Amino acid sequence: MTNALATDDAGRPAPSITLEGLEKSFSRDVIALDGVDLTIRAGEFFTLLGPSGCGKTTLLRILAGLDTANKGVVRIGGHDVTEVPPHKRSVNTVFQSYALFPHLNVEDNIAFGLKMQGVEKDDRQRRVREMAEFIKLTPLLGRRIDQLSGGQRQRIALARALVCEPNVLLLDEPLSALDAGLRGQLQVELQRIQRRLGMTFVFVTHDQQEAMVMSDRIAVLNNGKIQHLGTPREIFERPANTFVARFMGHDNLFDITSREGDLLDTPLGRLTVDTRTHGDKVLIRPETIELGEDAETDANYFTAVVRESFYRGSYIEYRLDVGEVSLRALSSNQGQKLHKNGERVPISICPEDIVTVTDGE
Amino acid sequence: MTNALATDDAGRPAPSITLEGLEKSFSRDVIALDGVDLTIRAGEFFTLLGPSGCGKTTLLRILAGLDTANKGVVRIGGHDVTEVPPHKRSVNTVFQSYALFPHLNVEDNIAFGLKMQGVEKDDRQRRVREMAEFIKLTPLLGRRIDQLSGGQRQRIALARALVCEPNVLLLDEPLSALDAGLRGQLQVELQRIQRRLGMTFVFVTHDQQEAMVMSDRIAVLNNGKIQHLGTPREIFERPANTFVARFMGHDNLFDITSREGDLLDTPLGRLTVDTRTHGDKVLIRPETIELGEDAETDANYFTAVVRESFYRGSYIEYRLDVGEVSLRALSSNQGQKLHKNGERVPISICPEDIVTVTDGE
Amino acid sequence: MPPSFEVSRRSLKWRETRHLLLTTAPGALWIVIFLVLPSLYLVSMAFMTNGPYGQPGMPLSLDAFRQLAGFGFLGWSPGNLYTLLRSIWQTIVATGLVVVLSYPIAYYITTCRASLRPIMLLAVVVPSWTNQVIRTFGWMNLLAPETPLSDAAQFLGLIPEHMGLFPSSFAVTLGLVYNFLPFMVLPLYAAFEKLDTTLIEAAIDLYASPMRAFWAAVFPQTLPGLLAGVVLVAVPAFGMYVVPELLGGGRSMMIGNLVAGQFTGASNWPYGAAAALLMLAATLIGIFLLRRLGKRAGGGEEVVI
Amino acid sequence: MKRGALKRALGIYWWVLLFFLYLPLAVVVLFSFNSINSAAIFESFSLRWYYRLLANDQIMSALWHSIVLAMSSSVIAVLLGTLIGYGLYRHRRRGLGWLIVLIYLPIVMPDIVFGIADMTFFVRINALTGWLAPGLGPMILSHVTFEIPFVALIVYSRFVGLDPTLFDAAKDLYASPVKRAWHFIVPAIKPALISAFFLSFTLSIDDFVISFFTSGPESSTLPIYIWGAIRKGVTPEINAIATLMIAAVIVAAIISLLVTRRRPQTPPEGR
Amino acid sequence: AEQKLYLFNWTEYMDPAIITAFEKQFNVDVVESYFGSLDEMYAKLQAGGTSQYDVVVPSNYYVPRLIHAGLVQPLDKSQLPNLPNVMEKFRNTAYDPGEKYTVPYQWGTTGIIYNEKVFPNAAESWSLLFDPEVNKGQPFSMMTDGQVMFGAACAYQGKGYGCKGQDAWVDAAKLVLKTKHRSNFTGFVDGTPVLPQVARGVTQLGLTYNGDYLLDKSENPEGYKHLNFMLPKEGSELWVDTMMIPSKAPHPKLAHQFINFILDAKIGAQLSNYNFYSTPNQAAVQYLEPELQQPPALPTDEQMKHLFFTPSLDGQELQMFQQIWSDVKSR
Ligand SMILES: Nc1ncnc2c1ncn2[C@@H]1O[C@H](COP(=O)(O)OP(=O)(O)OP(=O)(O)O)[C@@H](O)[C@H]1O
Ligand SMILES: Nc1ncnc2c1ncn2[C@@H]1O[C@H](COP(=O)(O)OP(=O)(O)OP(=O)(O)O)[C@@H](O)[C@H]1O
Ligand SMILES: NCCCCN
Ligand SMILES: [Mg+2]
Ligand SMILES: [Mg+2]
Numbered sequence A, B: 001m002t003n004a005l006a007t008d009d010a011g012r013p014a015p016s017i018t019l020e021g022l023e024k025s026f027s028r029d030v031i032a033l034d035g036v037d038l039t040i041r042a043g044e045f046f047t048l049l050g051p052s053g054c055g056k057t058t059l060l061r062i063l064a065g066l067d068t069a070n071k072g073v074v075r076i077g078g079h080d081v082t083e084v085p086p087h088k089r090s091v092n093t094v095f096q097s098y099a100l101f102p103h104l105n106v107e108d109n110i111a112f113g114l115k116m117q118g119v120e121k122d123d124r125q126r127r128v129r130e131m132a133e134f135i136k137l138t139p140l141l142g143r144r145i146d147q148l149s150g151g152q153r154q155r156i157a158l159a160r161a162l163v164c165e166p167n168v169l170l171l172d173e174p175l176s177a178l179d180a181g182l183r184g185q186l187q188v189e190l191q192r193i194q195r196r197l198g199m200t201f202v203f204v205t206h207d208q209q210e211a212m213v214m215s216d217r218i219a220v221l222n223n224g225k226i227q228h229l230g231t232p233r234e235i236f237e238r239p240a241n242t243f244v245a246r247f248m249g250h251d252n253l254f255d256i257t258s259r260e261g262d263l264l265d266t267p268l269g270r271l272t273v274d275t276r277t278h279g280d281k282v283l284i285r286p287e288t289i290e291l292g293e294d295a296e297t298d299a300n301y302f303t304a305v306v307r308e309s310f311y312r313g314s315y316i317e318y319r320l321d322v323g324e325v326s327l328r329a330l331s332s333n334q335g336q337k338l339h340k341n342g343e344r345v346p347i348s349i350c351p352e353d354i355v356t357v358t359d360g361e
Numbered sequence C: 001m002p003p004s005f006e007v008s009r010r011s012l013k014w015r016e017t018r019h020l021l022l023t024t025a026p027g028a029l030w031i032v033i034f035l036v037l038p039s040l041y042l043v044s045m046a047f048m049t050n051g052p053y054g055q056p057g058m059p060l061s062l063d064a065f066r067q068l069a070g071f072g073f074l075g076w077s078p079g080n081l082y083t084l085l086r087s088i089w090q091t092i093v094a095t096g097l098v099v100v101l102s103y104p105i106a107y108y109i110t111t112c113r114a115s116l117r118p119i120m121l122l123a124v125v126v127p128s129w130t131n132q133v134i135r136t137f138g139w140m141n142l143l144a145p146e147t148p149l150s151d152a153a154q155f156l157g158l159i160p161e162h163m164g165l166f167p168s169s170f171a172v173t174l175g176l177v178y179n180f181l182p183f184m185v186l187p188l189y190a191a192f193e194k195l196d197t198t199l200i201e202a203a204i205d206l207y208a209s210p211m212r213a214f215w216a217a218v219f220p221q222t223l224p225g226l227l228a229g230v231v232l233v234a235v236p237a238f239g240m241y242v243v244p245e246l247l248g249g250g251r252s253m254m255i256g257n258l259v260a261g262q263f264t265g266a267s268n269w270p271y272g273a274a275a276a277l278l279m280l281a282a283t284l285i286g287i288f289l290l291r292r293l294g295k296r297a298g299g300g301e302e303v304v305i
Numbered sequence D: 001m002k003r004g005a006l007k008r009a010l011g012i013y014w015w016v017l018l019f020f021l022y023l024p025l026a027v028v029v030l031f032s033f034n035s036i037n038s039a040a041i042f043e044s045f046s047l048r049w050y051y052r053l054l055a056n057d058q059i060m061s062a063l064w065h066s067i068v069l070a071m072s073s074s075v076i077a078v079l080l081g082t083l084i085g086y087g088l089y090r091h092r093r094r095g096l097g098w099l100i101v102l103i104y105l106p107i108v109m110p111d112i113v114f115g116i117a118d119m120t121f122f123v124r125i126n127a128l129t130g131w132l133a134p135g136l137g138p139m140i141l142s143h144v145t146f147e148i149p150f151v152a153l154i155v156y157s158r159f160v161g162l163d164p165t166l167f168d169a170a171k172d173l174y175a176s177p178v179k180r181a182w183h184f185i186v187p188a189i190k191p192a193l194i195s196a197f198f199l200s201f202t203l204s205i206d207d208f209v210i211s212f213f214t215s216g217p218e219s220s221t222l223p224i225y226i227w228g229a230i231r232k233g234v235t236p237e238i239n240a241i242a243t244l245m246i247a248a249v250i251v252a253a254i255i256s257l258l259v260t261r262r263r264p265q266t267p268p269e270g271r
Numbered sequence E: 001a002e003q004k005l006y007l008f009n010w011t012e013y014m015d016p017a018i019i020t021a022f023e024k025q026f027n028v029d030v031v032e033s034y035f036g037s038l039d040e041m042y043a044k045l046q047a048g049g050t051s052q053y054d055v056v057v058p059s060n061y062y063v064p065r066l067i068h069a070g071l072v073q074p075l076d077k078s079q080l081p082n083l084p085n086v087m088e089k090f091r092n093t094a095y096d097p098g099e100k101y102t103v104p105y106q107w108g109t110t111g112i113i114y115n116e117k118v119f120p121n122a123a124e125s126w127s128l129l130f131d132p133e134v135n136k137g138q139p140f141s142m143m144t145d146g147q148v149m150f151g152a153a154c155a156y157q158g159k160g161y162g163c164k165g166q167d168a169w170v171d172a173a174k175l176v177l178k179t180k181h182r183s184n185f186t187g188f189v190d191g192t193p194v195l196p197q198v199a200r201g202v203t204q205l206g207l208t209y210n211g212d213y214l215l216d217k218s219e220n221p222e223g224y225k226h227l228n229f230m231l232p233k234e235g236s237e238l239w240v241d242t243m244m245i246p247s248k249a250p251h252p253k254l255a256h257q258f259i260n261f262i263l264d265a266k267i268g269a270q271l272s273n274y275n276f277y278s279t280p281n282q283a284a285v286q287y288l289e290p291e292l293q294q295p296p297a298l299p300t301d302e303q304m305k306h307l308f309f310t311p312s313l314d315g316q317e318l319q320m321f322q323q324i325w326s327d328v329k330s331r
Helices: A056-064 A106-116 A121-134 A150-162 A180-197 A208-214 A232-237 A242-247 B056-064 B106-116 B121-134 B150-162 B180-197 B208-214 B232-237 B242-247 C003-045 C063-068 C079-111 C117-129 C132-143 C148-155 C169-193 C197-205 C210-238 C242-247 C255-264 C269-297 D002-032 D048-054 D057-090 D097-108 D111-129 D136-161 D165-172 D177-188 D190-206 D209-214 D222-232 D236-262 E016-026 E038-046 E060-068 E146-156 E166-180 E194-200 E210-219 E252-263 E265-275 E282-287 E301-305 E315-330
Strands: A017-025 A031-040 A045-049 A071-076 A091-094 A168-172 A200-205 A217-222 A225-230 A253-255 A258-260 A263-266 A269-272 A281-283 A289-291 A301-311 A315-322 A325-332 A344-349 A355-357 B017-025 B031-040 B045-049 B071-076 B091-094 B168-172 B200-205 B217-222 B225-230 B253-255 B258-260 B263-266 B269-272 B281-283 B289-291 B301-311 B315-322 B325-332 B344-349 B355-357 E003-010 E028-035 E103-115 E140-143 E185-189 E205-209 E227-230 E236-243
Touching: A017 A056, A031 A056, A031 A225, A045 A056, A045 A180, A045 A208, A056 A091, A056 A168, A056 A200, A056 D165, A091 A150, A091 D165, A106 A121, A106 A150, A106 D177, A121 A150, A150 A180, A180 A200, A180 A208, A200 A208, A208 A232, A208 B301, A217 A232, A217 A242, A225 A232, A225 A242, A232 B301, A242 A253, A242 A281, A242 A355, A289 A325, A301 A325, A301 B208, A301 B232, A315 A344, A325 B325, B017 B056, B031 B056, B031 B225, B045 B056, B045 B180, B045 B208, B056 B091, B056 B168, B056 B200, B091 B150, B091 C197, B106 B121, B106 B150, B121 B150, B150 B180, B180 B200, B180 B208, B200 B208, B208 B232, B217 B232, B217 B242, B225 B232, B225 B242, B242 B253, B242 B281, B242 B355, B289 B325, B301 B325, B315 B344, C003 C269, C003 D057, C003 D097, C003 D111, C003 D136, C063 C269, C079 C117, C079 C169, C079 C210, C079 C255, C079 C269, C079 D002, C079 E315, C117 C169, C117 D002, C117 D190, C117 D236, C132 C148, C132 C169, C132 C242, C132 D002, C132 D222, C132 D236, C169 C210, C169 C242, C169 D002, C197 C210, C210 C269, C242 C255, C255 C269, C255 D111, C255 E038, C255 E315, C269 D097, C269 D111, D002 D236, D048 D236, D057 D097, D057 D136, D057 D190, D057 D222, D097 D136, D111 D136, D111 D209, D136 D190, D136 D209, D165 D177, D177 D190, D190 D236, D209 D222, D222 D236, E003 E038, E003 E252, E016 E028, E016 E252, E016 E265, E028 E038, E038 E060, E060 E236, E103 E194, E103 E210, E103 E252, E103 E265, E140 E146, E140 E166, E140 E194, E146 E166, E146 E205, E146 E236, E146 E315, E166 E315, E194 E205, E194 E210, E205 E210, E210 E227, E210 E265, E236 E252, E252 E265, E265 E282
Parallel strands: A045 A200, A045 A217, A091 A168, A168 A200, B045 B200, B045 B217, B091 B168, B168 B200, E003 E028, E140 E185, E140 E205
Antiparallel strands: A017 A031, A017 A071, A217 A225, A253 A281, A258 A263, A263 A269, A281 A355, A289 A344, A301 A315, A301 A344, A315 A325, B017 B031, B017 B071, B217 B225, B253 B281, B258 B263, B263 B269, B281 B355, B289 B344, B301 B315, B301 B344, B315 B325, E103 E205, E103 E227, E103 E236
16 A cells, blocks of 8 residues: 555655654643653554553654644654644544544545545545455445444544555554453454554553553553563563553562572562562562472472462462462463462472562652 | 341341242343243352343342342242342342432442431441441542542442342442453452352353352353353353353364264364263363473374464463364463464373363354 | 744644634624623613603612612502512412423323434424414413303302403413423423433332332432423523513513513613613522522532523 | 323323413414404304405515524524534633623523613614614524524534544544534534524524514514504404414424434434 | 605504505505504604604603603694694694694594493493492403503592692502402503403403594494493593604605695595594595594583593603502502
8 A cells, every 4th residue: 555645755654753852741730741752663563551641642642743742853754743733644543432423424434534635536435445345344334333333433443544544553542442352353453454554553552461462562651751662572571660560460579688699588588580680679470480289499499378369260360478478370270279278389480580670660 | 247127037147049930021032031040059159141131130130129020939048039129128239330329429328228228327327337447438428429430439339238238239240330450459359348248149240251250150141041050160161061161262162073982083183081071062271282392292282383473461372273273272471482473383282171062052 | 942843832822712712702792792781781771860751861870779679759669579579479380380290291201212202392392482472372362251261260260250361360370381381391301311210220229119219319310400491491481571461461560571661661761770680680699599409409410501 | 000000190191281282372273263353252264364464564574574583593693603612612621611601691681681681772872873773683683692502502512422532533534624624523513503503593483572672663573563463452363373373383393303303313222 | 665654653543545545646665663552652762763763643641751852853844735734723732832843643532441231331430440349340451551540540539630749649549559459450451452352352341542442343343332432521531642753763754745644634534534533634524424523433512521631741740650650560
């Protein structure tokens, strides 16, 4: 697909995006973006991840031109677009609420952007139909918006943005309104579409699971600042600070009381770690804890007491007590017997699986 | 806690519930309940699980007396209450939408049921305050309902029902409107409250994960009929039929083309199974598939090609191809390298982990 | 950042203000010119002196208010007080009746088939699309002496022999109720349609008898609609001119007639202006009280007029 | 069951109320066909009053004035009111309290005060400048004034009901400000525009008092004419005019029903 | 027609044929507006009517008020060649000394219309209206014009129709108020619409003008068979209606032409023959129908003794009257 109105040079369909020193405040107290520098690579599936109110939507709206930053520069494909109004940017957005026009049917919704760009009727119809085919909506073209399910609406919002063949597609929590099943399906579908079209996707979510499933790279935001920028694996397994670690769902975080080479003293006991890191806290991911028979006696071997256990289907969650310290462990459900509450079980943690993190805000 | 208006004998706070041959239809076509026989044990956390429209709410409403069955008997604590009107049943409901009175503040909402029962003002206030303490709402007592968050409302709806000290508490998808984080918290909290009070809870949900986390026993409903009644583990690991299996999220289901003792022929290949079951399909749970180095060569050993892999944080999901057949596998993320798309990996499934299921509707 | 960027931000703010002006100023100015200024002029007229032939003029004085309070050449007279009290009373009675008549109807419509409801609402509203003079004229026809209704009333001994049901204050009340009924049905219907029935179930589930469930779960939910309806009925009923003029026969004069009389007959504009001010004040106080009531009872939901 | 009895009672009450609502109109219609001048006895059917009516230039011009007044004031009010409604919505985060007070003013102002305020003011202006002599012009000005708020509120609440991101979506999809107004805003609020026009029209038709005080010798509307006629002495001719007006209203009601019905309503979901 | 003449007249007071004739002769359109009471007329003029109408037709006692309030303009007698047709006694009158502003239109009386069948032996007295013993339960109305009502009450109380002053009015007000509070009182009605009311039986008694009575009777002899017009002996009203030109009349020239047209002998007679009122036009008398030469159209000399003008009120007096009257209405 080529883009008729692309602001960057032809033949470079997916541009990179550069943000420099972006600042945005709504009032003296409300600082939504606090100096964001960021480069999003051409053609990547990039995710902005962070808790509610951290500034994700604000960042996206500035990219789309729907809001103006107080300071900073936005470059798309190398061009400074900071002052270009939204209807002149080759950037499209899939809104959280879809924002489909209720007075138009599916076909006219998809065609809206093309019509506004002045695409001829024949051409327009052809492109809408192609897009409908692509996204498997053809039978719905004549329907009114309120006759559609959530998942169908989501796909139409996507189609409406994609049919304009933008250089960059922005997606603001497009899946958060859906139930778990549909959400899983659409996550996969979105990822496939992005790979097929090779566009640059900037995706916003507050769900770390979703971010990890879909993204090439993730920027974790908090209080308008980027906390960690990296691949899902980097962020999940080596979080930059305790904020990122907690946000990724890790709760086995312990203070380091003293360190000697690769030996760390923690409330849990003495831990052998693999690499020499300089973090302030030690992080043990629950799924890395080996339990019962699987526990190996050679390194980081402890005896724990089972406080509670929860059957979670594919895995079993244990709340363990090791001395004064409470620990969460996940063990894959392969039909084994559950350990009973109060039972003493041996546990071990492989030194490579232990990481240290710095104190984040 | 003892109940002033309990319809059953004193000293037996949590009654059992028995439903016999319950039938309910709204019109000739719409059969909501199609002969339900069920015993809910005294003091258990019982869940009705099923897809939308399967009759869960209808069943609950009949229990509460808000709807009348066309046929069948409802017994609570041994007494036939089929014809007892709702305001005379010692059963309370937490509604999906909470149904808090918007013109009353938190305190008056909680006190409503007591007031209707004619409890003296002093007594009422004391009990409301105790309940507020219990459920950690005391600072909110003076607030208006619209000044509360979803989670707070949920707790008030719960408090309003609990303060009446009913013998049975009915909960109709009380968590479905909440976001994942809050939902997880409240799941744990609800379960703890139930255990502490020892009441009989009948909980409705369409989320199998939620059902598994919270329940002592689960009844899976479909088309107004009970498909499977059992503990979470029984239902997840030995689903009664393909409907239940699929509803619990299992998708590795294969036809059995022929059987010879403990050997089954399937599109996947020949499988050795542990027990002699008579199901029509074989079910392989993705988390029971051992992958790569972990695969054991002695039983049910295959070579698979990785089609796609998804990083999911605590685990990694693979879509594998074994010959013509596609298979989903989950492997716990213990820091290992991901298998690449197109890579050939050995897999094995322990015979004990393979179950067969009958064809459900 | 270059200063030009700051400048463009300021121009953005100005653009917003210009947009606000462009959109709201024409209509707002219209209201200012054709209602606010005239009202201010009317207010100022209340402080003028009535000329010997009924033209307002200088000097400024409070004569009009003195006269309004009942002080005239002959000392104090309660005539205006009667009129004010009569207006308030008529308004309360008519509004009360409208509430009682409308409540079940609004409820009934919501219980009917969804496809029927718009037709039913329309059926209630259509009579009010004809002009108020015509509607009132219809009642004049119906209530006149020697008509079946009047004969029946005579037969029952409700009215003296030979007399009609009109003109009378009964006819005025009837006319007011008839005129404003739809204004109550519509907001009440809207409230009933939004009614959250699970609240009723919750009340019953919490041991409330049907009657108590009504007061706990239905009435509070319809209260905002009811109050909106009360405002929509009571305000124009209080200011009504046509109905008492045509159906009252000069015996049930309301404050609207007092005001109008000074401009269509007696020609004492300052006095009329003062009476109009009184009317406006009473109306605003009434609205204020209703809003207070609404806020207190309606759980914070704003009463929308 | 008890519920059934209640519903049946309400059903009966419904018909009684309808009877009450339509009885006065029905009587007007009936006696417009009376061959004699009586409000008590219907002698025989005749069209005599209608012939007299059609021959009466004044009635015909009053009818015309009513229509012109309602039409032109509604068009202007929809225009101005829509602008205000949009402005109110777009800038709702600014404190626009004064504007809201201003908008509610015509709604809470009693007709009679409204009418005399305009009348006295117009007379004063007329004395000073010669403009605003009583007549159709000032009547239109006043009618627009009391119609604007209703239009503004209807349009505003329609805007509030729209998803605010729709405005962003339109921008995002390359719509320039003008195209946005034409291809998004106007179609999106079309239902509100139609009902605002309808409401303005009926408000104008229903008004008597304000028209009465601002009208001149040549701008009588039907209600003013009827008012005068009633005060001259009731004749069946009035019944005939009123009948024409009732008929027009019922036709309008049926049209509005058909218009609103054509949009298929989404079936209300479940319970 | 290029021009329009705006005529502001009493209801039921003009022969449409005269209008047509005038329109034809002068190639104009005549736009007629009506009033039912002098109050209403005065209010309309004050509310901008002075620039809206070319000719108004007030009664004698409102003439000074209109002049002093500046609502009318002097006539240009040079444009009224027919003025000499007017009877001597209607020239240079007390209400328009010097004959600067008015030309008489018609004259007549105000009296009681009642149903003879209901009140078979009614005396020629205001007691029919004011004495509850005479009319125990029959519906009746009073006139909207307060001055006429006070005059009637004064006459009934023996102070004469033309009474004036605080004491007389307060006594009159008390009587009217008492009468108003009688259960069979149906309302204040203008002089013209009261007739169809009595004819239809809505009321059995009311105050009206002699010519209107005759006009309606001529149109509906059957309906008026039992209705009688009566001038109470205690004293009642004699009035003269005049033609005047508002101060800012848009077409004063046409207005003069119209007034002059009415003053024409044949047109004057045509008018009276149509509306059954007495003509002030001497030249027209010869063309009058005989009916107009006898009561009730033309009061007898005997009756003339009991007929009085309603007094013109001014300044302080006027305000006092209006306060008292508005108090009567609001109580
Ligand atoms: N128009 C606005 N006026 C004032 N404050 C605003 C506005 N828009 C956003 N904010 C504030 O700016 C901060 C960042 O908001 P933003 O919408 O970007 O958060 P977010 O990360 O998208 O959150 P969520 O996940 O809840 O959508 C928040 O504190 C928010 O309250
Ligand atoms: N009042 C009613 N009238 C007609 N049909 C009804 C009514 N209530 C429920 N039904 C139908 O009965 C069936 C069962 O409904 P029910 O509400 O019990 O489902 P559910 O399991 O609670 O579904 P959900 O998860 O969507 O709440 C559905 O087909 C529904 O459409
Ligand atoms: N209908 C005309 C009456 C005149 C009274 N002055
Ligand atoms: Mg956001
Ligand atoms: Mg349900």
